[in-house]
Amino acid sequence: PAPLPWWKSTIIYQVYPRSFQDSNGDGVGDLQGIISQLQYFKYIGVETLWLSPFYKSPQKDFGYDISDLKDVDPLFGNIQDFRRLVEEAKQLGLRILMDFVPNHTSDQHEWFQKSLKGDGKYRDFYVWSDGSLAANGTRIRPNNWISIFGGSVWTWREERQQFYLHQFTPEQPDLNYRNPDVREEMLLSIRYWLDQGIDGLRMDAIADLYEAENLTDNPLSGKPVPSNDWNYLIPKYTDYLVPEVPQEIMRWQGVFDSLEKLDGRERFMVLEFYTDSDTRAKMAAFGAHPFNMDLVDSLTVPLSARQIMGLVAQEYTNKPPSYWPTFVIGNHDRKRVANKYGRHTVNAFNMLLMTLKGTPTTYYGEELGMEDIEVTYKETQDPWAIIAGPDRYLLVSRDVNRSPMQWTAGYQAGFTTGNHTWLPIQANYTTYNVESEKTDPKSHLNLYKEYANLRQLSAFKYGDINVNVVTNDNVLSFLRYYGSERYLVAINFGQASSTDNYTRDPVGAATGTVVSDTGNVDASIAKNNNVDLSQLTLDPG
Ligand code: TEU
Numbered sequence: 001p002a003p004l005p006w007w008k009s010t011i012i013y014q015v016y017p018r019s020f021q022d023s024n025g026d027g028v029g030d031l032q033g034i035i036s037q038l039q040y041f042k043y044i045g046v047e048t049l050w051l052s053p054f055y056k057s058p059q060k061d062f063g064y065d066i067s068d069l070k071d072v073d074p075l076f077g078n079i080q081d082f083r084r085l086v087e088e089a090k091q092l093g094l095r096i097l098m099d100f101v102p103n104h105t106s107d108q109h110e111w112f113q114k115s116l117k118g119d120g121k122y123r124d125f126y127v128w129s130d131g132s133l134a135a136n137g138t139r140i141r142p143n144n145w146i147s148i149f150g151g152s153v154w155t156w157r158e159e160r161q162q163f164y165l166h167q168f169t170p171e172q173p174d175l176n177y178r179n180p181d182v183r184e185e186m187l188l189s190i191r192y193w194l195d196q197g198i199d200g201l202r203m204d205a206i207a208d209l210y211e212a213e214n215l216t217d218n219p220l221s222g223k224p225v226p227s228n229d230w231n232y233l234i235p236k237y238t239d240y241l242v243p244e245v246p247q248e249i250m251r252w253q254g255v256f257d258s259l260e261k262l263d264g265r266e267r268f269m270v271l272e273f274y275t276d277s278d279t280r281a282k283m284a285a286f287g288a289h290p291f292n293m294d295l296v297d298s299l300t301v302p303l304s305a306r307q308i309m310g311l312v313a314q315e316y317t318n319k320p321p322s323y324w325p326t327f328v329i330g331n332h333d334r335k336r337v338a339n340k341y342g343r344h345t346v347n348a349f350n351m352l353l354m355t356l357k358g359t360p361t362t363y364y365g366e367e368l369g370m371e372d373i374e375v376t377y378k379e380t381q382d383p384w385a386i387i388a389g390p391d392r393y394l395l396v397s398r399d400v401n402r403s404p405m406q407w408t409a410g411y412q413a414g415f416t417t418g419n420h421t422w423l424p425i426q427a428n429y430t431t432y433n434v435e436s437e438k439t440d441p442k443s444h445l446n447l448y449k450e451y452a453n454l455r456q457l458s459a460f461k462y463g464d465i466n467v468n469v470v471t472n473d474n475v476l477s478f479l480r481y482y483g484s485e486r487y488l489v490a491i492n493f494g495q496a497s498s499t500d501n502y503t504r505d506p507v508g509a510a511t512g513t514v515v516s517d518t519g520n521v522d523a524s525i526a527k528n529n530n531v532d533l534s535q536l537t538l539d540p541g
Helices: 031-036 038-044 079-091 110-116 180-194 244-263 277-285 305-316 343-355 383-388 434-438 444-454
Strands: 012-015 048-051 068-072 095-100 154-157 162-165 200-203 268-271 326-328 359-363 464-466 475-482 485-492 498-500 511-513 530-532 536-538
Touching: 031 038, 031 079, 038 444, 068 079, 068 180, 079 095, 095 180, 180 200, 180 244, 200 244, 244 268, 305 475, 343 359, 343 444, 343 475, 343 485, 434 444, 475 498, 485 536
Parallel strands: 012 048, 012 359, 048 095, 095 200, 200 268, 326 359
Antiparallel strands: 154 162, 464 475, 475 485, 498 536, 511 530
């Protein structure tokens, strides 16, 4: 087969630096910590690390509020540490994707400080508006838009006698993308990090880049929110369909392409964009790769196998040939799999993620079956949860899914030598940790490794997928094939056993040999056993 672009045959592993490995005992993870664990990625068989932000930042949104786009926060180390990380990763054949936050900066960024003063070039770097004057002399906000984290998107600044717009916290002012100088600065920052030798970027909050210029009121704002429907919370005027967004993405891609022309190295840009399959296809048409968030963002819990298959199958239906799915099961903004869907689905989801056609992304700890932690409102650090208040904070809390990585059953789960950790360690770390799970062949970790390894087989690496096999409420299945190599993947996501006949087209075989399983299987499905596909019983989990 023709060699695949590297990003099509890789597994992406999201490292949340604050929580991964602390090297200096301050209770917060850092770059040296990540360097010390590089062998771990080799061990589990992932190749590409996506690092959440470690830029200079007041940490109001834990690094997604950047005060210097070209520097490392001392909390995590310095630029030399980062260069060492890139170098050592490269020597091990690992790749690095950095998080890039184009939509906003910290209010402590020099640009915002200058903008506040109305300083020449920076005057219009952010979205400023006068609002209007009420009869009683008070200032009225320009419109009713609500920020994603709650509250108005507008904050008044005495210095300018104006409001500025922020779709996240007030400490994260939105950049004004209608200003060409802003766009230019962003290209320079992108170039700066690519020049450090990284392999690409994960672009944050793409849906939020542009706001409607006329600042029209959102007719839905203020009405009761029926479900987790974002249209009620933020103006629908920040849509990728605004032609400026694809244009911007292509400009960024232009930086990638120009470097590739110089050194022949392909870089990968993946977008954070919560959207539907059709929209992803439109974005793919201009060369963009939005993450597929369907499984991480599902509001239906628990998901039946039929529903999961519905979400998955659309990725292979009515798509242009160039379309390439990018599945995500967990991230730093959403609850963990073990909590959302139940521990019995951890191996099932990991197997699904690794065997589908497309590029998978694993959030750190999901390979161990890590669970969310419990946090009181007093312990809450996530700005979204703080703004939500004591009655509603748990609906949105992202602290729960950002707890320290569980390395060992020993002191502080091996995360730090210090006597405190920035978020509590999940109480079950003595069971679910790297060291202990390594010794159990049926642990989440060892099974994850096994599934990751399957991706070396041609059928999984180069092969196509046929999803028209058996699917019911408990079981989903599909065929991966390349040449004469054929693998049937059948997974039980339900609570009951299911006995089904898999022999029909496209499988077209009466028996098969077991190569992997989800742990909780009948002895008849032991590895290397021959099984009867006309009557195959899969237990749940
Ligand atoms: O998240 C963006 C985010 O919260 C939105 O994608 C939101 O879910 C969506 O716009 C609703 O339509 C990113 C980061 O992942 C998150 O950690 C940061 O807090 C946020 O951006 C701000 O930088």
